[in-house]
Amino acid sequence: MKRVDDFRLQFGRHELVPIMIGGMGVDISTAALALEVARLGGVGHISDAMVPTVADRRFKTHYVRDKLKRYKHNVANSDKSEVKFDLGELAEAQRLHVGRTMEAKRGPGLVFVNCMEKLTMNAPRETLQVRLKAALDAGVEGITLSAGLHLGSFALIEDHPRFRDAKLGIIVSSLRALQLFLRKTARLQRLPDYVVVEGPLAGGHLGFGMDWAQYDLATITAEIQAWLKKEELNIPLIAAGGIFTGGDAVGFLENGAAAVQVSTRFTITEECGLPADVKQEYFKAGEEDIVVNTLSPTGYPMRMLKHCPAIGSGIRPNCEAFGYLLEGGNCAYITAYYKALEANPDTKTLSVEDKTCLCTHMRNFDCWTCGHYTYRLKDTTRRLADGNYQLLTAEHVFRDYQFSNGQQIALPD
Numbered sequence: 470m471k472r473v474d475d476f477r478l479q480f481g482r483h484e485l486v487p488i489m490i491g492g493m494g495v496d497i498s499t500a501a502l503a504l505e506v507a508r509l510g511g512v513g514h515i516s517d518a519m520v521p522t523v524a525d526r527r528f529k530t531h532y533v534r535d536k537l538k539r540y541k542h543n544v545a546n547s548d549k550s551e552v553k554f555d556l557g558e559l560a561e562a563q564r565l566h567v568g569r570t571m572e573a574k575r576g577p578g579l580v581f582v583n584c585m586e587k588l589t590m591n592a593p594r595e596t597l598q599v600r601l602k603a604a605l606d607a608g609v610e611g612i613t614l615s616a617g618l619h620l621g622s623f624a625l626i627e628d629h630p631r632f633r634d635a636k637l638g639i640i641v642s643s644l645r646a647l648q649l650f651l652r653k654t655a656r657l658q659r660l661p662d663y664v665v666v667e668g669p670l671a672g673g674h675l676g677f678g679m680d681w682a683q684y685d686l687a688t689i690t691a692e693i694q695a696w697l698k699k700e701e702l703n704i705p706l707i708a709a710g711g712i713f714t715g716g717d718a719v720g721f722l723e724n725g726a727a728a729v730q731v732s733t734r735f736t737i738t739e740e741c742g743l744p745a746d747v748k749q750e751y752f753k754a755g756e757e758d759i760v761v762n763t764l765s766p767t768g769y770p771m772r773m774l775k776h777c778p779a780i781g782s783g784i785r786p787n788c789e790a791f792g793y794l795l796e797g798g799n800c801a802y803i804t805a806y807y808k809a810l811e812a813n814p815d816t817k818t819l820s821v822e823d824k825t826c827l828c829t830h831m832r833n834f835d836c837w838t839c840g841h842y843t844y845r846l847k848d849t850t851r852r853l854a855d856g857n858y859q860l861l862t863a864e865h866v867f868r869d870y871q872f873s874n875g876q877q878i879a880l881p882d
């Protein structure tokens with residue numbers, strides 16, 4: 470019986486353990502987690518979601534406070550058109566977050582950054598371009614473009630000196646999305662270095678509609694693989710979403726995937742950015758607690774624990790401080806908030822049912838997004854005398870994927 474360790478992911482001169490840890494915003498996949506994975510010989514991701522906010526937390530900068538100060542006069546206004554990010558500050562925050570992480574990197578693996586296109590930041594093109602260029606400036610080894618079609622993203626950095634040397638990949642959930650991307654970027658003569666095929670059991674936002682349950686990762690991966698072969702395109706495929714054991718991973722590697730991208734198993738590791746009490750919520754979750762809903766203002770369905778504080782919360786939009794999902798001065802949460810306020814003008818505790826203020830709740834770790842198999846996390850550890858579950862190290866989980874046989878899961882000592 471084969472183990473993950475019998476396979477290798479070849480990226481140019483790098484020979485890697487074929488395990489990639491997915492980017493989990495906002496700072497759930499921390500620099501510490503990505504660095505540990507790189508030390509172990511895999512590929513770790515940080516995420517640049519809400520990067521000024523993350524930089525403030527990591528480096529005691531004041532990007533959020535300063536932005537709020539600039540736009541405080543607009544807080545009660547539902548029109549957020551004037552609330553913009555300072556592109557110089559955004560670049561600085563990104564260079565800090567990425568640069569400091571790269572400086573600390575040790576070992577044979579790689580550190581990539583996950584960039585969500587759907588963080589439109591009231592100036593989608595400009596802000597994404599700044600984030601991508603600053604990440605390349607700061608020495609990131611690869612960029613994974615996620616959440617959004619990214620049809621113009623490669624062109625935003627085509628004049629950057631590292632455009633052809635850094636690894637660039639995209640996340641897709643269908644062959645059609647990949648075909649569109651390749652058609653749109655053909656003139657650049659630059660294929661993605663890898664394609665993450667993300668199925669419907671992943672955490673975070675899903676690249677499917679609410680009919681997600683009708684799709685399955687193995688089928689989509691096989692379809693994309695067959696098409697690439699027909700077109701004689703040699704792009705490594707990385708399967709993601711619901712790969713819970715080493716045996717699951719081997720199944721994909723034997724069928725031609727170059728690597729797997731995994732995340733859920735790492736949400737309860739010491740290095741993960743979620744607060745300790747939230748990690749216990751992930752452990753405790755039953756299958757019935759995990760839902761896919763349409764609360765995200767991005768328009769993509771999102772998977773989360775159904776009792777997380779973000780659901781039903783009616784806080785005032787915080788766009789002057791955050792505003793990462795603004796587009797044309799609006800966000801679907803603003804619309805939902807003012808609609809709820811109009812319907813309940815006298816209420817003291819407003820509840821907004823249609824959407825959630827994702828910026829605020831991700832920032833506060835109150836939106837507990839998770840993968841479908843989160844309910845199996847309790848089976849990967851031991852129960853302590855106080856009733857809590859024992860946290861694992863990233864090394865333990867990584868090595869379990871790498872060396873376990875079949876569906877076995879190694880419990881901690």
Ligand SMILES: Cc1cc2nc3c(=O)[nH]c(=O)nc-3n(C[C@H](O)[C@H](O)[C@H](O)COP(=O)(O)O)c2cc1C
Pocket residue numbers: 490491492493494495497516518583585615616640667670671672673674709710711712730731732733734736838839840841842
């Ligand atoms: C808590 C959590 C947050 C996530 N956030 C993001 C994100 O910000 N961007 C992204 O591209 N994918 C995100 N994902 C998806 C993962 O990167 C990954 O592709 C997927 O969850 C892998 O499946 P698994 O969790 O079943 O292992 C997130 C996943 C989890 C569990």
